[in-house]
Amino acid sequence: MVKPLRKLGFLTIGLFDGDDPRPGHEATLEIIRLGEDLGFDTAWVRHRHLQYGISSPVALLAAASQRTTRIGLGTAVIPLGWENPLRLAEDLATVDLLSGGRLNPGVSVGTPMRFEHVKAALYPTTADHEDFSYARVERLLRYVRGESVTDATQEGFEVYSDRVQPQSPGLAERIWYGGGSLRSARWAGENGLNFLTDNVVRAEESEDFGVIQRDLIRNFRERHPRKDSARVTLGVVMIPTDSASPAQKAKYEEYVRKRLPRTERPQGPARVMFAPDVVGTTDQIVEQLHAHPAFHEVDELAAALPFTFEHEDYVQILTDLATRLGPALGWNPVRPNGVAGSPGHG
Template sequence: MALQKLGFLTIGLFDAADPRRGHESTLEVIQLGERLGFDSAWVRHRHLQFGISSPVAVLAAASQRTSTIELGTAVIPLGWENPLRLAEDLATVDVLSGGRLNPGVSVGPPMHFDRVRHALYPDTADAEDFSYERVRRLLDLVRGVPVTDAGVEGFEVFSDRVQPHSPGLGSRMWYGGGSLSSARWAGEHGMNFLTSSVVKAEESEDFAEIQRSHIRTFRDHHPDGERARVSQGLVVIPTDSATPEQRRRYEEYARQRTPRTASPQGPARMMFAPDLVGPSERIAERLHAHAGYQEVREVAFALPFSFEHDDYVQILTDIATVLGPALGWRRSP
């Protein structure tokens, strides 16, 4: 099956001494993606690290520098967010972008919650609900479910639902999941499904087989069945136009990360997919043989964490001009 939608994902790293340069680099990469014809650009989310901490703000800026590329988050951890305030921000950026926003979210306690609970929720840490209910609240708010009584007070008019309301945004909400329960829940609630290079080993220790199981579970429980949207996000590094020095660094990067892919990691039994490095023709062959990839019609290939701006330019250019066509993708006219 030919690939229908080609996207990429970036973490947006920056130097603490010069954060603007890193954020500008991310925006320039998104602009490049649009020029190359990518269908979507996604940003990761990092709190208390040197990566994008406010993806909605970054994508608001990107919406004003682009006109066609879809803009996504992969993913916003809702444990850090107030769903009502986030719904307002998402709808605002969707309006500014002309309906191009694809918010991806996940749930669970914030990372290192014991360290940040008193700064994040000084009065309510023990009462916060980090279950799927937090996603359901966000979905209701984005989809326009009334949350209060509307009325007029003096000269001020109030709405009974989150404003602005962007009617199409509710159908573009994604859940980033790595387990069977997440896949099932996302399907039952009519979301789209983001599956990445990390999954939980519940039924198997074969990454591709696990991923295929999650995708099929999601579609089995989604009202749209086989038409339900799923995007795969493996780390892909084509080397077609790379210099010898770049190839050496890319291969070393992948080599250092390979040991963790051999078996489930930690108490949660997380499985990591190997990074795909090499000529596009070889990467395409490996993807066509991948049980997870065989289930999808769109991808958001993840860019490596710690490379330089020029490396991302080379990788994205090769993906759009060599790997994408090798997968059957055709740039939209």
């Protein structure tokens, strides 16, 4: 028996025109506000450096926190190789306080993408000494939790805190790790984080995407202090077509068709695998999800919006997700008064 979906979110990359970037950022904020109106539990934003997508999700979510009152606000994910964990801890706590405790920071580690091309600008004097391991997440967690960072608390008339300020109680429990390998899943579980898994994994013990993802979740929970109750969000590119126009349906199907070949076998030395996108009516998508091994391991789902669609397409997709697909999976949208869901903490 399939358990009902408890939380439903969506994920957006926030594309914009490099010559006129404000409208794209405003459109992303409008989508987040629409998501709240439709009852979604969480709006997640992707992170893109040196591209035409959201490069500063924390800043964007600060703005979103002032245009919404209930929906959880998440990052999926911040690559910590680009960040100073102490400075990021200050920013995260500030936005969490501004939002009333609604921030869900998702992070990852590893050498920054295209590092050879950017290291001279990113770390001009320390590139060869930077630690891009899990230790970077551990530093962030210590600072968010309020561990001491200095023993100097007074200098003349100036009084200093020995820990990062501000502190936001509960934020550390809402930090997520985005991982696609068994090592990452196990590490996230051992360190008591929440776990994000989406449409990119590594083919380590299988070449069946659903089986790989299922095993990631199981390995995570086996090592987590809360075991089966540890939180996992499954990200899936889902494109419902119930209310789509014929032109939209044709565009969606062409988008999925072009992306299908990359899903057929592992890619590159890392044996990266991509999940097939899910497109169709509510009934068709429900059938596909019920056949997905990882779907049976979770009760939290995030619908990843395709990168290159128009604003009206996202409105149609989100509306169908909230009014048709979500309820068909047993999910209850959160109403304006906050009932039928967990207010704020997506």
